[in-house]
Amino acid sequence: xxxxxxxxxxxxPADYRLLLPEGWFRVLIDPELxxxxxxxxINRQFEGVDNAPHLxxxxxxxxxxxxxxxxxxxxxxxxxxxxxxxxxxxxxxxLVTLLPPxxxxxxxxxxxxxxxxxxxxxxxxVVELSSGPAVRTRRSxxxxxRPAPPGMPGNPDETLPSVTLDYQLPIPGAGACLxxxxxxxxxxxxxxxxxxxxxxxxxxVWVGGDGGHE
Numbered sequence: 001x002x003x004x005x006x007x008x009x010x011x012x013p014a015d016y017r018l019l020l021p022e023g024w025f026r027v028l029i030d031p032e033l034x035x036x037x038x039x040x041x042i043n044r045q046f047e048g049v050d051n052a053p054h055l056x057x058x059x060x061x062x063x064x065x066x067x068x069x070x071x072x073x074x075x076x077x078x079x080x081x082x083x084x085x086x087x088x089x090x091x092x093x094x095l096v097t098l099l100p101p102x103x104x105x106x107x108x109x110x111x112x113x114x115x116x117x118x119x120x121x122x123x124x125x126v127v128e129l130s131s132g133p134a135v136r137t138r139r140s141x142x143x144x145x146r147p148a149p150p151g152m153p154g155n156p157d158e159t160l161p162s163v164t165l166d167y168q169l170p171i172p173g174a175g176a177c178l179x180x181x182x183x184x185x186x187x188x189x190x191x192x193x194x195x196x197x198x199x200x201x202x203x204x205v206w207v208g209g210d211g212g213h214e
Contacts, residue, residue: 012173014208016131020094020200023083027063029071038063045082045089070095081184092184092193094200099168101175109133112168112177131204135168138194140187163190165197173209180204 025044028037042060046052063080070078074097081092107115109126112135117124123138140163167180182197184190 010173011209012171013206015206016178017205017207018200019203020079021081021083021196023081023090024079024094025082027067027078027080029067029075029078031068031071034064034067034071038067041080041082074098090184091186092182092196094197095181095183097179097181099177099179109135109168109170129169129202129204131169131206132172133170134201135166136198136201137166137168139164139166140190160185161187163187163193165194165201167201169204172206178204 025041026037027041028034038060041063042056045059046056067078075095076098077094077096079094081090083090083092113124113126116122116135116137121139121141125136127134127136140161162183162185165182169178169180170176171178180201182194182200184193186193
């Protein structure tokens with residue numbers, strides 16, 4: 001991550017670090033890297049399965065489309081869950097997006113929370129993480145969230161229920177925010193999945209800059 005320059009006197013971090021559960025896979029979304037990355041995920045997901053070419057092709061097309069959408073919308077990192085519970089894959093995703101500094105006066109987390117609270121469908125709160133204050137929002141929707149986890153039906157326009165958790169974390173000294181967007185279609189165990197997402201967000205530390213980790 002390269003943080004934009006800001007007017008603050010402290011030096012912004014050079015990067016960040018996250019702890020993800022075992023079984024989560026990073027998909028490289030850069031146009032020059034995404035095909036190889038998606039192919040590696042497909043090979044891992046279908047290891048030992050030789051009789052499912054249609055499913056492999058369908059999943060590959062879906063993942064490439066999701067990676068392209070993530071990149072187009074400003075995403076910098078995309079993670080998909082391949083975590084297993086018995087024979088079942090627990091579908092979930094994390095998209096990391098760098099939000100540029102807003103125009104005009106710099107927004108505080110309270111400003112961001114107040115603006116988001118105008119949407120009655122969102123549960124909005126300000127939380128304190130080890131990385132600093134953040135705005136946390138939770139929503140449930142019948143619309144497909146981008147990116148969809150692997151193993152989901154192949155139609156990207158199909159309406160699916162989902163639980164989505166967002167964290168907006170101001171980047172120290174930069175004026176910009178890092179947006180973490182977690183999503184899962186497992187609405188039946190949405191609270192348990194949100195606890196997992198909260199733990200991942202809480203693990204974020206800044207690397208470099210003033211007061212950052214090495």
